[in-house]
Amino acid sequence: MTQRDNPAGMPQDVAMANAVGAGSPEDVGQSTYAASGSVRQPVGIGRKTESGDVTFPAFDDHHPPDKELIDDCVHCGFCLPTCPTYVLFGEEMDSPRGRIYLMNKGLAEEPMNDEMVRHFDLCLGCMACVTACPSGVQYDKLIEATRAQVERRYERTPEDRAFREMIFNLFPYPERLRLVSAPLRLYQRVGIRDLVRRSGLLKLMPERLRAMEELLPEVPEEERIPEVTPPLGEKRRRVGLLTGCVQRVFFSKVNAATVRVLAAEGCEVVAPEEQGCCGALSTHAGREEEALRFARRTIDVFERYELDEVIVNAAGCGSTMKEYGHLLRDDPEYAARAEAFSAKVRDVSEFLEEIGPVAERHPLPVAAAYHDACHLAHAQGIRAQPRRALGRIPGLELREIREAEICCGSAGIYNMVEPGPAAELGERKARNILDTGARLLITANPGCTLQIRASLRRMGRDIPVAHPAEVLDASIRGEPVESLMG
Numbered sequence: 040m041t042q043r044d045n046p047a048g049m050p051q052d053v054a055m056a057n058a059v060g061a062g063s064p065e066d067v068g069q070s071t072y073a074a075s076g077s078v079r080q081p082v083g084i085g086r087k088t089e090s091g092d093v094t095f096p097a098f099d100d101h102h103p104p105d106k107e108l109i110d111d112c113v114h115c116g117f118c119l120p121t122c123p124t125y126v127l128f129g130e131e132m133d134s135p136r137g138r139i140y141l142m143n144k145g146l147a148e149e150p151m152n153d154e155m156v157r158h159f160d161l162c163l164g165c166m167a168c169v170t171a172c173p174s175g176v177q178y179d180k181l182i183e184a185t186r187a188q189v190e191r192r193y194e195r196t197p198e199d200r201a202f203r204e205m206i207f208n209l210f211p212y213p214e215r216l217r218l219v220s221a222p223l224r225l226y227q228r229v230g231i232r233d234l235v236r237r238s239g240l241l242k243l244m245p246e247r248l249r250a251m252e253e254l255l256p257e258v259p260e261e262e263r264i265p266e267v268t269p270p271l272g273e274k275r276r277r278v279g280l281l282t283g284c285v286q287r288v289f290f291s292k293v294n295a296a297t298v299r300v301l302a303a304e305g306c307e308v309v310a311p312e313e314q315g316c317c318g319a320l321s322t323h324a325g326r327e328e329e330a331l332r333f334a335r336r337t338i339d340v341f342e343r344y345e346l347d348e349v350i351v352n353a354a355g356c357g358s359t360m361k362e363y364g365h366l367l368r369d370d371p372e373y374a375a376r377a378e379a380f381s382a383k384v385r386d387v388s389e390f391l392e393e394i395g396p397v398a399e400r401h402p403l404p405v406a407a408a409y410h411d412a413c414h415l416a417h418a419q420g421i422r423a424q425p426r427r428a429l430g431r432i433p434g435l436e437l438r439e440i441r442e443a444e445i446c447c448g449s450a451g452i453y454n455m456v457e458p459g460p461a462a463e464l465g466e467r468k469a470r471n472i473l474d475t476g477a478r479l480l481i482t483a484n485p486g487c488t489l490q491i492r493a494s495l496r497r498m499g500r501d502i503p504v505a506h507p508a509e510v511l512d513a514s515i516r517g518e519p520v521e522s523l524m525g
């Protein structure tokens with residue numbers, strides 16, 4: 040670890056406090072979306088320092104946020120205008136620079152307290168700051184390490200814990216999602232949902248449960264895909280497909296379209312039945328052990344097949360799977376295997392651009408807005424590939440969305456645990472989408488799809504949303520554009 044001297048020779052703490060305009064994080068007011076009882080006491084696990092004093096540091100020794108990465112931040116503030124929480128609240132401590140300052144304070148043995156955790160919790164993990172930062176600060180690694188410390192060392196209220204446990208005992212498990220999808224379908228189809236919404240009953244529900252209800256998509260019949268799909272024409276690649284958890288149950292049509300597109304482009308597609316969650320949701324929430332368990336299992340399953348690449352069509356999953364090497368770096372049995380696995384992971388649009396098109400594209404005459412999912416654009420740097428792939432479709436006019444770099448508020452489980460700011464961001468994104476005048480929205484992440492649809496609905500508007508793979512599939516099969524408008 041290095042300790043940088045600042046030019047004025049000030050203690051590092053003071054220099055950073057000056058840079059962010061705050062004496063300490065506790066000096067900064069938190070007027071909007073304050074902790075509201077979601078956290079309890081200032082906590083920390085006491086330990087002896089070298090001088091023998093008992094202190095209550097925020098972070099323990101198991102991968103705390105890396106001091107060298109923290110010191111890469113030169114406090115320039117270029118990241119601030121792209122940070123959704125800074126845009127919403129205008130609070131320094133809700134900006135990347137402010138959060139990095141808090142991490143540094145935590146390393147300097149500041150206790151982990153309610154306010155500090157609140158500022159970390161409010162971060163969407165959208166990584167817009169990583170894109171914006173001219174100094175190459177790896178905020179992604181910093182917040183991932185910080186979240187794991189928070190989850191391990193911070194005591195949330197029983198209600199908050201229970202809500203998070205409910206999410207993490209349901210969403211990563213397709214079988215459990217299937218179990219709840221049948222009654223949900225009934226709720227939606229026999230008119231109970233409309234009745235509940237009209238009756239105002241939802242207003243009596245806790246905000247988080249209300250947000251979940253609003254986000255719920257129409258639960259479709261699941262379209263199962265074969266374990267092995269042969270290529271159409273000459274075989275160019277043998278690829279695996281991550282079918283996902285929420286994607287598999289609520290967006291099975293996207294998986295089916297992805298398989299057809301890959302097969303049309305000469306790929307044999309293997310979608311192992313026994314695969315489970317990739318661990319993305321758990322990783323982004325700091326549930327380290329759970330995330331590692333899912334990652335190991337995913338590697339085990341896909342290693343059984345001889346695959347050239349592993350294809351992912353959900354942005355959040357792809358970005359995590361590309362990081363398995365980093366996640367499993369301490370595991371002697373998996374570290375090298377994880378690196379090798381990650382090297383094979385490709386987002387579907389990235390892969391299609393790599394191999395180049397062979398299947399004919401038929402016209403889809405429609406003006407469509409393309410929404411960059413944060414975990415595709417910021418976390419994986421994939422912006423040009425989906426635009427290029429879609430740009431080859433005759434008649435399709437792609438329109439750009441203002442403030443494209445700002446998150447829609449979905450961010451994994453963020454729109455369920457932080458419904459207030461998520462709704463504001465969702466409606467801001469929806470307004471920018473409506474301003475394009477497009478008839479169709481295209482995006483590559485199930486979370487964004489749900490979030491934007493719910494935001495539009497709240498505003499009394501609607502635009503059909505499709506995954507790039509669905510659009511390519513419709514074009515390759517010569518389907519009418521109306522097939523995407525359902």
Ligand code: SF4
Pocket residue numbers: 121122123124125133134135138161162163164165166167168169178
């Ligand atoms: S990840 Fe997103 S919300 Fe978090 S600090 Fe960076 S830009 Fe802000």
Ligand code: SF4
Pocket residue numbers: 111112113114115116117118119135136168171172173174175176
């Ligand atoms: S842009 Fe980078 S260096 Fe500048 S304040 Fe933000 S994180 Fe720090």
